Amino acid sequence: MHSPLLTAVLKSCNSYADKTALVSGSQSVTYGQLKEMVFKAASFLKSEGLSKGDRIALSARKELDFVYLYFAAHLLGIENVVVDSESNAKKLDYMMGLTCPKALFGFAWKDVPSFSYENLDFSPLEASEPEEAVDKEDIADIIFTTGTTGTPKGVCLSHWNIYSSAMNINGFIGNSDSDVEVLGLPLCHSFGLGRLRCTLIAGGTIVLLGSYANIKQFFSALETYNATGFAMVPSVWAYIRKFSGTRIGKYAPQIKYIEIGSAAMPLESKQELCSLFPSTRICMHYGLTEASRAAFMEFHQNKDCLQTIGRPVSKEVDIKIMDESGNPLPKLQTGEICVSGNMVMRTYFRPEENAGAFWGTYFRTGDMGYEGEDCNLYLVSRIKEIINVGGKKVSPSEVEDAIISLGVEDCICVGVADPSGILGEVPKAYILKGSALSFEDIRKGLASELENYKIPAFFEWIDEIPKTASGKKQRLSLKQS
Amino acid sequence: MEKEILEIISSSLGVDESVLTMDLSIGDIPEWNSIGNLAMIAALEEKLDIEIPMEDLFELTDIRSIISEVKKLKADA
Numbered sequence: 001m002h003s004p005l006l007t008a009v010l011k012s013c014n015s016y017a018d019k020t021a022l023v024s025g026s027q028s029v030t031y032g033q034l035k036e037m038v039f040k041a042a043s044f045l046k047s048e049g050l051s052k053g054d055r056i057a058l059s060a061r062k063e064l065d066f067v068y069l070y071f072a073a074h075l076l077g078i079e080n081v082v083v084d085s086e087s088n089a090k091k092l093d094y095m096m097g098l099t100c101p102k103a104l105f106g107f108a109w110k111d112v113p114s115f116s117y118e119n120l121d122f123s124p125l126e127a128s129e130p131e132e133a134v135d136k137e138d139i140a141d142i143i144f145t146t147g148t149t150g151t152p153k154g155v156c157l158s159h160w161n162i163y164s165s166a167m168n169i170n171g172f173i174g175n176s177d178s179d180v181e182v183l184g185l186p187l188c189h190s191f192g193l194g195r196l197r198c199t200l201i202a203g204g205t206i207v208l209l210g211s212y213a214n215i216k217q218f219f220s221a222l223e224t225y226n227a228t229g230f231a232m233v234p235s236v237w238a239y240i241r242k243f244s245g246t247r248i249g250k251y252a253p254q255i256k257y258i259e260i261g262s263a264a265m266p267l268e269s270k271q272e273l274c275s276l277f278p279s280t281r282i283c284m285h286y287g288l289t290e291a292s293r294a295a296f297m298e299f300h301q302n303k304d305c306l307q308t309i310g311r312p313v314s315k316e317v318d319i320k321i322m323d324e325s326g327n328p329l330p331k332l333q334t335g336e337i338c339v340s341g342n343m344v345m346r347t348y349f350r351p352e353e354n355a356g357a358f359w360g361t362y363f364r365t366g367d368m369g370y371e372g373e374d375c376n377l378y379l380v381s382r383i384k385e386i387i388n389v390g391g392k393k394v395s396p397s398e399v400e401d402a403i404i405s406l407g408v409e410d411c412i413c414v415g416v417a418d419p420s421g422i423l424g425e426v427p428k429a430y431i432l433k434g435s436a437l438s439f440e441d442i443r444k445g446l447a448s449e450l451e452n453y454k455i456p457a458f459f460e461w462i463d464e465i466p467k468t469a470s471g472k473k474q475r476l477s478l479k480q481s
Numbered sequence: 482m483e484k485e486i487l488e489i490i491s492s493s494l495g496v497d498e499s500v501l502t503m504d505l506s507i508g509d510i511p512e513w514n515s516i517g518n519l520a521m522i523a524a525l526e527e528k529l530d531i532e533i534p535m536e537d538l539f540e541l542t543d544i545r546s547i548i549s550e551v552k553k554l555k556a557d558a
Binding site for chain 1: 495506507508511512513514515516517518519520523535536538539540542
């Protein structure tokens with residue numbers, strides 16, 4: 001028996017065989033072709049000696065071969081380690097060393113057999129339907145999140161988790177087979193990959209752009225494919241505004257839905273979206289890779305309380321506000337947002353990382369919030385110290401370690417508001433006074449150590465690094481000042 | 482002028498000048514993503530003391546168009 005997700009995707013393939021399923025660049029495939037190519041990709045994986053319980057790592061890009069391999073692995077019960085193609089060498093070493101995949105796609109690492117998407121050719125292979133029995137509780141995907149400590153955490157999502165999440169989302173947004181989505185989000189994150197799954201199980205068409213960097217190209221895709229929806233994070237909206245003003249409003253009549261990922265979004269931006277898209281379902285979610293899209297709200301329906309993060313996405317999901325001992329709190333009392341439901345991961349890849357991650361079946365998000373009198377949830381603050389740079393997560397300790405490795409005695413890194421108002425946050429580093437290196441030296445030194453977006457936008461000298469009695473850096477004390 | 486513009490672009494994107502062909506477009510190289518694009522526009526504006534109008538930003542999708550825009554703004558200044 002196939003996984004629930006693949007059962008649903010194959011149902012779409014059989015129901016809409018001649019309809020376009022996927023577009024990437026100049027390539028376009030129908031649902032019939034999608035099924036054939038997924039089966040062929042499965043034949044390829046088998047021919048490489050891979051089978052149920054094995055693990056492969058995929059660099060998640062907009063290539064169609066990525067999509068075929070991703071689903072083919074699910075059909076065979078092979079676990080997908082989904083990797084960001086922009087991961088630095090240190091992170092890649094950690095992820096690959098931990099998960100030990102038997103084959104790599106789209107990137108190379110040490111002597112593990114690797115395949116570039118450009119050189120793959122599944123077409124001569126047999127397109128027969130695999131007969132492997134896949135249990136819905138088996139691990140489907142492993143996605144790494146940025147941990148505060150700098151060590152990424154592998155989130156193990158079961159076949160049931162990823163299917164349930166897609167059903168929850170489609171139920172809220174109202175996706176259908178008439179949808180055409182233009183997707184510029186990266187596929188390596190839960191959000192973008194989720195959109196791919198949602199569209200394909202609904203029988204819609206998805207156009208993979210890979211990025212929103214080229215707004216002209218994005219608008220052109222909306223026009224060419226007569227798109228009915230797209231998904232973005234708040235920083236993408238700020239970027240669209242900067243590079244095109246409000247001209248996206250001309251597409252409002254054709255846009256049925258917009259899904260927005262949760263991150264701080266100014267109230268004025270939400271109001272502006274409401275006025276630019278008066279009849280579009282503008283759905284903002286709250287969630288984490290571990291508990292994908294736990295809550296949703298729709299802008300027009302919540303026009304009087306636009307700052308809510310909404311309510312549980314479906315009746316299969318429950319959200320409680322809990323105190324420090326895991327006791328549920330009454331309305332209006334602030335506590336930790338905890339999520340239980342069909343899409344919540346069961347475990348991190350390293351079981352020891354589960355310590356403190358759950359209260360029973362409720363995943364502890366690390367975010368503080370409360371339930372209002374109106375039964376809506378409100379986010380108060382994120383107690384985790386991750387810096388969110390335009391949707392990309394940066395671990396402060398990773399940046400600090402890189403700075404210290406250059407020869408600085410000590411430093412502390414926090415997220416501060418991006419002065420351009422586009423990225424949300426940017427990293428700022430406080431360097432302990434007395435360093436022989438100038439800020440410019442540090443900035444140059446970091447260029448070979450960190451991805452560009454992780455390099456602090458601001459530096460400042462500090463007399464003493466604020467620490468707790470046990471020596472833990474108190475980053476939030478600087479962030480709030 | 483063109484050399485100076487290319488230097489600013491290469492330094493803000495963190496790439497070698499040799500990759501900056503006239504037809505190179507946003508998204509063609511990983512460094513020229515949305516964050517790189519913002520950094521590049523900010524660097525051009527700051528270092529060359531110009532302000533690129535929003536209606537022009539939309540059209541700046543490759544190296545050729547950027548050079549032409551910056552030259553035009555400098556000439557108008």
